[in-house]
Amino acid sequence: MDTVFGVSYNGGGEEVDGLEWRPKPPDAKNPGDVGWLWALCCGGRREARCPVPLAPWCGTSICYSHSCCHLTLGSKHPVVLATDQVNARSILMYQQNLDKIAELSSHSAMGVSGPNCDLVNFSEYVSKNLKLIELSNDGQKLSTHAQANFCRGELAKAIRKGPYQVNIILGGYDEKKGGSMYVMDYMGSCVKQNYGAQGYASNFCLSIMDRDWDEGMNEEQAVKVVEHCIQELKMRFLINQSNFIIKVIDKEGVRTLKFDADPADN
Amino acid sequence: MASSGSGYDLSSATFSPDGRIFQVEYAAKAVENAGTALGLKCRDGVVMAVEKPLQNKMLVAKTTGRRIHTVDEHSGVAITGFVSDGRQIINRAREEASNYEETYGTKIPPKTLAQRLSTYVHYFTLHGALRPFGASTLVASYDPATKSHSLHMVEPSGISYEYYGAAAGRGRQPARTEMEKLAINPKHNEGEAELITCEEGVKQLAKIIYTLYDESKDKPFELEMSWLCEGSGWKHAGVPRDTIAAAVEWAKQQIEDESDDEDEEMEE
Numbered sequence: 001m002d003t004v005f006g007v008s009y010n011g012g013g014e015e016v017d018g019l020e021w022r023p024k025p026p027d028a029k030n031p032g033d034v035g036w037l038w039a040l041c042c043g044g045r046r047e048a049r050c051p052v053p054l055a056p057w058c059g060t061s062i063c064y065s066h067s068c069c070h071l072t073l074g075s076k077h078p079v080v081l082a083t084d085q086v087n088a089r090s091i092l093m094y095q096q097n098l099d100k101i102a103e104l105s106s107h108s109a110m111g112v113s114g115p116n117c118d119l120v121n122f123s124e125y126v127s128k129n130l131k132l133i134e135l136s137n138d139g140q141k142l143s144t145h146a147q148a149n150f151c152r153g154e155l156a157k158a159i160r161k162g163p164y165q166v167n168i169i170l171g172g173y174d175e176k177k178g179g180s181m182y183v184m185d186y187m188g189s190c191v192k193q194n195y196g197a198q199g200y201a202s203n204f205c206l207s208i209m210d211r212d213w214d215e216g217m218n219e220e221q222a223v224k225v226v227e228h229c230i231q232e233l234k235m236r237f238l239i240n241q242s243n244f245i246i247k248v249i250d251k252e253g254v255r256t257l258k259f260d261a262d263p264a265d266n
Numbered sequence: 267m268a269s270s271g272s273g274y275d276l277s278s279a280t281f282s283p284d285g286r287i288f289q290v291e292y293a294a295k296a297v298e299n300a301g302t303a304l305g306l307k308c309r310d311g312v313v314m315a316v317e318k319p320l321q322n323k324m325l326v327a328k329t330t331g332r333r334i335h336t337v338d339e340h341s342g343v344a345i346t347g348f349v350s351d352g353r354q355i356i357n358r359a360r361e362e363a364s365n366y367e368e369t370y371g372t373k374i375p376p377k378t379l380a381q382r383l384s385t386y387v388h389y390f391t392l393h394g395a396l397r398p399f400g401a402s403t404l405v406a407s408y409d410p411a412t413k414s415h416s417l418h419m420v421e422p423s424g425i426s427y428e429y430y431g432a433a434a435g436r437g438r439q440p441a442r443t444e445m446e447k448l449a450i451n452p453k454h455n456e457g458e459a460e461l462i463t464c465e466e467g468v469k470q471l472a473k474i475i476y477t478l479y480d481e482s483k484d485k486p487f488e489l490e491m492s493w494l495c496e497g498s499g500w501k502h503a504g505v506p507r508d509t510i511a512a513a514v515e516w517a518k519q520q521i522e523d524e525s526d527d528e529d530e531e532m533e534e
Contacts, residue, residue, distance in 0.1 A: 137378055142370060143411055149371030176411075 078219040078250035079171035079179040081111045082226045084233075085243040085261055089115070097261035101247045104130050108144055108172030109247055109254045110151070113199050114165045114186070122164045126151050144172030148182035148190055156188030163187070167198040173249045197229075204236060205229040219248060223257065279394035289398060290391050293422035296400035297347035301487065302435040302478060303333065304471050305344065305404040307417040307450060309461035311495020312406035313505075314344040314417075315471040317435070317478075319485040327488065334492045334504070338363040340373050340408040342492055342502030346435040347401035347422070355403050355420075358386050376407035380418035380426045388424025398422050402434035406492070408500045415494060437478035444474045464495040468505055473517035489514065 083100040086093070094116075101111045102123035110126070112119045130147060134140060142150070148170050158164050163186050171181040183196040195209040196202075212225045223246065230244050243260035274280050275288030282288060301317040316333040333352070334344040337359040345352030362382045366374035374382075383403060391398045403420040419434065420426040431445035448470055449455045449462050462470065468491060475489060491505040491513075505513075 137381065140375065140378065143372060146370035146372045150369055153369055 077179055078222060078248050079173065079181050080219070080222045080226050080246065080248050080257075081109060081169060081171050082230065082244055082246040083111045083113065084241040085245050085259065085263070086239075086241050087116050096243050097259075097263050097265055099245055099259075099263035101245060102127055103247075103254050104147060104170070104172075105134070105141060106253050107141075107174070107249060108147055108170065109249055110168050110170040111198075113167045118164045118166045122154075122166050126154065143174050143177075144170070144180050144182070145174075145192075147172060148184070148192075152182075152184050152188050152190035155184060155186060159187050169196055169198060171249050173251060173253075175251075179249060195225075200237060200239070201229070201233060204232050208232060219250065223248070277394040278391050278396075278398055287391065290423045293391075293398040293400045297402045297422060297434055298436065298438075300346045300348075300435050301333075302433065302437040302441060302475065303344050303346035303402065303404055304441055304445070304474060305406060305417045305419065305429065305432040306445065306448070306467045306471055307415065307430045308464045308467040308495070309459075311464040311467075311493055311497070311500075312408075312415050312417045313464050313467040313471055313491065313493045313495075314342065314404055314406055315468075315475060315489060315491045316344050316346060317437075317475050318488045318490060320487060321485065332490065334490050336502045337379070337405075338367070338373060339501050340410060340494070341376065341379060342406050342494055344404040344406075344492070345401050348399070349401070351399040352401035352403065355383060355387065355399060355401060359383055359403075359405075373410055375409045375411070376405070376416045376418065377428075379407055380405050380420060380428070383420045384424050384426040387420055387422065391422075391424055404432055404434065406494045406502065408494055410500070415500075437475075440478055441474050444477065464493050464497060468493065468509060469513045469516050472510070472513040473520055476514070476517045476521055 081101050085096055085098050085100070087095045087098040098116075100113065100119065101109050103109045104127045110123065112123050114122075130142060130150070133142060151168065151170060155164055155166075155168075165186050167186055168184040169181065170184065171179065173179045181193055181196065182190055183193050183198065184190045185198070194215075195206075195213045197205045197209070208229050209225060212228065214221070217225075226246060233241065245259040245263065246257040248255055248257045274282035275292065278287055278289035280287070280289075301319050303314070303316045305312065305314045314334055318331075318333060320327065331349055333346065333349070334342060335356045336342050337356065341359075341363065343356055343359055345355065359379065359382075362379060363374045366372075366378065383405065387399050387403075390396045399422050402422065405418040405420065405426075406415070407418070408415045417429050417432055418426050419429055419432040421434075430450045431442070431448065433441035433445065449460055452461060455461060471491065472489065479487070489510060491510050492502060493505050494500065494502045
């Protein structure tokens with residue numbers, strides 16, 4: 001029983017939310033966390049309410065998983081984004097080399113976490129719209145702040161219609177301002193932060209970044225902190241996410257620093 | 267007057283055989299009959315001025331409709347031509363600016379605002395059921411992202427350009443000649459440092475307006491001025507009335523001195 005629970009939970013145990021398409025407000029902060037608590041206190045009972053066989057949409061909501069981990073670091077200069085490369089649903093692992101950091105423009109990118117459908121749909125929607133603005137307005141580049149606002153607006157508009165179940169960290173480099181980073185969630189909240197994490201990663205990594213982040217870090221140091229976080233996840237996080245991809249955004253633009261599995265290998 | 271339309275000027279949806287759309291040209295003529303509007307891009311900001319002829323001796327002075335309006339904190343618009351048409355353009359500009367800020371969280375860049383107004387004005391030249399706007403719009407705007415200020419002018423045809431000095435309305439030809447004499451174009455001066463400041467710009471615009479004014483022919487007028495400069499914190503604001511009054515004094519004095527000089531020369 002516990003194993004069954006463990007496995008399905010690993011697949012993205014938001015069964016709490018699986019029962020309702022739209023999460024109830026108190027649980028919605030971090031449904032994954034609540035699921036975790038449920039696992040700890042009421043292990044056995046959960047399987048009676050396990051929605052796997054129940055209704056077609058439940059399958060989708062299980063894949064509404066925060067099991068994608070997501071770390072970022074921004075300082076005066078470069079922004080470093082990292083995500084895991086897992087694409088999985090329920091008990092199945094589809095691929096381990098997914099690139100979840102969508103490049104929005106020459107100097108900005110956003111790391112996205114959530115079910116693959118919304119992940120791909122939303123990131124393509126935003127990046128193509130931003131490209132359209134560039135093309136329609138004589139090559140005018142939007143600042144990171146503007147891009148983040150646009151993104152947040154789309155998320156906010158969708159929550160009462162059919163939310164994009166994605167959590168986003170958008171990072172960008174502006175010529176005059178330097179690097180900046182915005183953390184957004186699926187309901188349209190948006191805040192500018194120096195370091196952030198979405199998904200389960202936050203439980204492990206925020207404290208690491210609290211300690212290690214410093215104003216005026218250079219790229220090398222920032223990448224070291226991100227790698228420290230990744231190490232921590234690999235050691236302590238229940239879900240095995242062996243592959244991570246790290247991208248850096250600096251004055252030169254967006255570039256892939258390293259990946260554990262080549263996203264192009266498909 | 268140029269060639270008569272002879273049948274090709276009934277709708278803005280019709281080209282003439284020589285490739286003109288007469289309705290749009292007639293709209294431009296409507297602007298030419300109205301009070302002069304001037305705009306000047308100075309070193310530290312943009313100044314705009316509009317001459318408002320007082321149509322009627324019965325009009326209560328200083329209450330006539332404003333020609334210069336603030337579109338957003340950082341941009342302002344001056345209109346000349348059909349004032350009611352201009353009103354529509356101003357409302358649209360405000361909507362565009364407000365919309366842009368809601369979507370992108372930043373102030374609308376000057377070029378974008380000018381382009382949006384351009385597109386809007388142009389739309390009305392495409393349909394037979396609508397008539398073109400009979401108003402020219404000067405747009406003074408500041409971009410906080412690039413820290414640069416600019417002046418654009420949108421004409422009834424939907425064309426818009428960025429200018430160092432722009433003029434529309436009755437006295438635009440002589441005004442342009444006068445503006446060319448001012449130090450506003452960095453190419454013709456020794457770089458930026460030599461360009462005039464807004465304070466100077468206010469005085470020069472007042473002088474141009476008064477130079478163009480012919481007491482015997484033109485109606486008495488009110489002068490409306492605004493600036494968007496470092497001094498105003500990069501916010502579009504009306505030039506204080508006493509500053510305008512001082513500028514007008516100066517202008518009148520200058521004009522008198524110049525005409526005295528001319529008389530002296532003639533005597534010699």
